[in-house]
Amino acid sequence: MLENLIDLIKKNAGSAITNNPAIPNDRNEEAVQEAGHSIMDTLKQAISGGNLKDVMKLFSGNQQHVDNNPVLQQASGDLAGRLQNKFGLDGEQAAGVADKLVPNVMSQLAQKTADSSDSSFNIQSIFNQLSGGKTSGIDVQGMVSKFKGKLDADGDGDVDLQDLKGLLGGGGGSIM
Secondary structure, three states, X not given: OHHHHHHHHHHHOHHHHHOOOOOOXXXXXXXXXXXXXXXXXXXXXXXXXXXXXXXXXXOOOOHHHHHOOHHHHHHHHHHHHHHHHHHOOOHHHHHHHHHHHHHHHHHHHHHHHHOOOOOOOOHHHHHHHXXXXXXXXXXXXHHHHHHHHHOOOOOOOOOOHHXXXXXXXXXXXXXX
């Protein structure tokens, strides 16, 4: 997965890394690698730390679930820190690179996992790798579908009583 993620980052590295004067051209590849490791490490930490719901939301294909996602914000912050430490970028420069790159890459990663004709990213394989194999017996695609609006009838990013009311035809009214 890391190799495919790195390729995806390279495709998005344009103004964030490749054409960025703050990152020397001879270190562009190193910066791309840092971005890949940052995203992978953040996703692993989120899953192992019990933040599976926000990781699932990232892969839901719903941009609303990506924009203010704490896992995405953590990945951006982690990448910014790495860029400061390895490349000497100031905080504003590093945050600018991360804010341009990470949301685009994560959005495209979600699109690719949802595209059955694109075999470069498989949601089950991704979660198996991120969890160290602990999700091998779990229907990850089914769980992600939950966040794609199949059960989230009101589109607020969770499945709750309001969704049940909507699914049962109760709309916003009481079911009692």
